[in-house]
Amino acid sequence: MARTAGSDGSRTEAAIRDAAVELIARHGHEAVTMRQLAARVGVQPAALYRYFPTKEDLLFTLMREHMQALIAAWRSARPNNDADSIAALTAFITNHIRFHLERRHATHVSNMELRSLSADRLETILALRNTYETALRHILRQGADAGLFVIEDTALTAMAIIQMITGVIVWFRPDERLSVDEITQNYLAMTLRLTGAGAPGSNIYVRQDAEFRTG
């Protein structure tokens, strides 16, 4: 046997990516073998090496493209510069949760498999992550400066929010009793309270809460 009937390089590569994301998310990069991955795709192990030179290259490619897609998604979703900080934060939370719920497996890979990367590749992924997180820090700082937020420490608050809203992929399952919209609205309400967007003197807290309860 050799080349199989109907074989197509671009289709095979896509199948490898899809299978790899799912397998690595479930079992971890170290635990997934090239033979296991090949079996899932329906090819022989050697065929994988036509598309990715090493096992780590495959992992790195998946992670880098996921991070780039996340940054691109935020670039499309963010409001104009003249929007107020609460609108910007709302857009950030909404985009983040939607993006991550649509790509639970890929997010798991990008968050959990950093230690399987070589030093310079780790640096690349962390730089992309920092680019994304800086967007949130900017929103928080602008809102705090404008007196809209109550924030003790911008960097710490940004980490706390990121951890909280990314954590949704840990417990969310497709058959969840709450819809994606309900979950998003709920996390948004919590984030706005957490940032003091509903602090005394502002009516935003009450409005948000009422919206959630009646929606």
Added chain:
Amino acid sequence: MARTAGSDGSRTEAAIRDAAVELIARHGHEAVTMRQLAARVGVQPAALYRYFPTKEDLLFTLMREHMQALIAAWRSARPNNDADSIAALTAFITNHIRFHLERRHATHVSNMELRSLSADRLETILALRNTYETALRHILRQGADAGLFVIEDTALTAMAIIQMITGVIVWFRPDERLSVDEITQNYLAMTLRLTGAGAPGSNIYVRQDAEFRTG
């Protein structure tokens, strides 16, 4: 060679546990080899099998004892039943962050290596985790019933808080610019706002924030 001078079973076992927690936290369970672990401890690979029958047994033991220690820590730290929900939540957050910052490596192992466990052992660890998380859900529900908290969904809020306050181990480093106390107070303030403990009509929010800023 055979038994070495000064060798002591209980000391060797403790050394294996310590080295295993650190290595697994850094590289992952699959990536750590028994030879690597033995070298770190300073014994031959075969010596490990006197203390743990298999590699997975070692991992499971570390995870189970960590979860049991976490539950025990909360049992000692929790206030009386007649304490109000805000005091209970404060105690929970404070205990959680202190415990996790003291055991960053073990927490990493318990949170990240679940997929390396067999089905029934996974169930055991998840049951322990559920026991712990139920304590938080109780606090949130009691506080919401008493009108002290504003919570849309108890289970979801509990997950969000757990993710947020456990996430501290991801970015915290021993040389952090903030002290453990500062970090704890900051997370506590965020959690109280998130749960609406500073909702309009309550003066708790303002008090907490002022305490943090002046402390």
Added chain:
DNA sequence: GAATGAATTGAACGTTCGTTTTATTAATGA
């Protein structure tokens, strides 16, 4: 319809893995 390149197989390489077995030495207790 022959030539050329793309896609894949099948087999094998050397290495490393978790684990087992056996022998040997150090500590312990009568």
Added chain:
DNA sequence: TCATTAATAAAACGAACGTTCAATTCATTC
């Protein structure tokens, strides 16, 4: 002091690992 037990070393096991290479077949082009 002498048997006994605890603690380890040394060596080896078969299996599985990531990866390579030559051979082979399908698709495409002229």
